[in-house]
Amino acid sequence: MTKEGIVETPYRFLGEVMDGEGARFSTRILGDLEGIFADADALAKMDKDTVAYKVASIEPVPQGTPGGLYMGITYLSPGKVGAEYFMTKGHFHSNRDTAEYYWCLKGEGMLILMDEERNVWAERMHPGTLHYIPGCVAHRVANVGGDTLVFAASWPSDAGHDYASIASEGFAKRLLEVNGEPKLV
Ligand code: M6P
Ligand code: ZN
Numbered sequence: 001m002t003k004e005g006i007v008e009t010p011y012r013f014l015g016e017v018m019d020g021e022g023a024r025f026s027t028r029i030l031g032d033l034e035g036i037f038a039d040a041d042a043l044a045k046m047d048k049d050t051v052a053y054k055v056a057s058i059e060p061v062p063q064g065t066p067g068g069l070y071m072g073i074t075y076l077s078p079g080k081v082g083a084e085y086f087m088t089k090g091h092f093h094s095n096r097d098t099a100e101y102y103w104c105l106k107g108e109g110m111l112i113l114m115d116e117e118r119n120v121w122a123e124r125m126h127p128g129t130l131h132y133i134p135g136c137v138a139h140r141v142a143n144v145g146g147d148t149l150v151f152a153a154s155w156p157s158d159a160g161h162d163y164a165s166i167a168s169e170g171f172a173k174r175l176l177e178v179n180g181e182p183k184l185v
Contacts, residue, residue, distance in 0.1 A: 018058060024057045028054075028088075029050060030043065030046055030081075057073075062157075092165060103153075107147050110144055114138040144175070
């Protein structure tokens with residue numbers, strides 16, 4: 001689309017809200033997260049329709065376009081499945097060596113990272129923390145606080161999401177609440 005002169009700004013990112021032209025909204029309920037939590041019995045006793053997280057994203061170019069950038073905001077509910085905190089599905093990028101930024105706007109979380117040798121580490125998230133996720137590193141966020149965790153993200157439009165390897169192998173460590181504290185186990 002050709003533009004000329006002063007045009008209307010198509011997107012907004014204010015506080016915890018991202019919106020604008022062609023914004024996409026998706027919701028993941030607990031029922032979508034079967035297989036990612038360790039305690040399947042605990043999950044089976046919970047309401048499958050409970051909202052685990054919502055994502056709003058701005059994708060100005062079609063997925064797969066080289067050179068473009070996306071922005072997103074994720075709203076991750078507080079809660080646990082057994083001793084494991086509510087978390088995002090987690091993914092590698094399909095285009096493995098593409099990176100991503102996450103930054104925390106609200107709440108308390110942990111960014112769990114895993115390289116291709118399955119080494120796992122985690123970074124604490126609280127309002128103002130900025131996280132550079134290098135290429136070839138899987139990423140997932142857990143909410144370790146009592147309120148909704150809100151974080152923004154920016155990633156390349158040709159990164160893609162590879163959920164399959166996480167679905168089959170998982171992360172090599174889990175973030176559990178042990179004696180009231182988050183611990184990588
Ligand atoms: C961030 C970005 C999105 C991602 C979302 C939820 O907003 O990384 O690309 O979709 O988090 O994470 P997941 O896709 O792992 O469920
Ligand atoms: Zn990503």
